[in-house]
Amino acid sequence: MLLTLDIGNTNITIGGYEGKKLRFVSRMATDRSRMEDQYAIELRDILDIYDVKVTDITGAIIGSVVPPVTVYITRAIQKLTKIKPVVVDDNTITELDVRLNPPSMGADLVAGCVAAIALYGGPCIIWDMGTATTVSVIDSNGSMLGGCVIPGVGISLEALTARTAQLPAISMEAPSNVIGNNTVDCMRSGVIYGQASMIDGLCDRIEDELGVKCKVIATGGLSRDIISYCRRDIVYCCNLLLEGLRLLYEKNRPNE
Template structure:
């Protein structure tokens, strides 16, 4: 069993995983002012809740898109496990062939997503990760990472809508009773949910046109389960995709 941690702009996903099972996944808020000790306490609390002893954990791998927290989290884990922590980045073998202008610019989370998708689903692949931003990764029929898209996340879109329109109060991201809203709240919920779903449908359709073939579409991320059920395209929801990718990368570097 390993401890896998993904540090995103809004949340930190923590999970314990091995080849046979995902023992748990939890989310912490990404707080840039927290100290090493505070993150260590958070992580130890999670392990205690799930009755996982540090002796049961072989090691840890971290992916991060928040550089100022990466080393703090690494030191926090090492404080608890007393073991060296792997950080996904330069020098780490992933097995992923990245055909980008600057492969080093590709986020660690997208690398982990793509590695997991290419190991679990048939190519070509479109991988959607719905977090603070919504990212779309495209792998061709040779499972090479050829590019993608970045667009505002669902939460960002909702925040922008409510902050700029004084009569529109804050709402949650859940489907309304009616597609055609009967009140302001329903109208906002419908607009956010169905515009996001329609956007993904359109993006998938256009990418498939450029590829010249249909693709396997996989979605992950904290907000995916809110939107994917309302898409018309066939999209597989895999909420643990990133953790699976981190496990594959960890094992590839510890043979």
């Protein structure tokens, strides 16, 4: 079994693949204060929940945007499985034509682009809605042209409630009308319909620049709550980054 680990700023998403089949997905909190033994214990417990033996693990790959945690997770995997994981970095073989200047991307963007090209082809626009919202643009030749970085929905909402005296914390639920008639519904409308409108609007502008229509793919923990309120068709792929990590492992498989 291959372990794929996507280390984000808030959560670590763990996938277990048997060949191309995703057997399980689990999550644990990203905690910069934890040490390798603590991560090893939690990983062991997660494997046990899904009835996976440590000896079943034949490989591992890590994509991370939190370098300090990468070190401890890498050591935890080695301690638990005796396997050195592949860590996605600038030396990883991606076969991705990156047009950024300089041509360097975060591991999450690399994994998302690799998976999107393999699953959907180009041109496409990838929305990854996590702690930050990132937008990646792939052209019809499969080249990564660039994109956008936007404060995530959660960050925006936290800032709104923290910096205003009379606005309460709210849950992520869309009101029945865009025009709210009380404070909570006004806030929910702004968060849900505002984000959905931003997605529609930015996609329109990106397509205008490219001169072609694009497939739009969404992933990330908050995207499902938003995209159902968009006016354009958007494909939701909850495990896009894990699939990208699996594909990257195949391109960078250690010599047995």
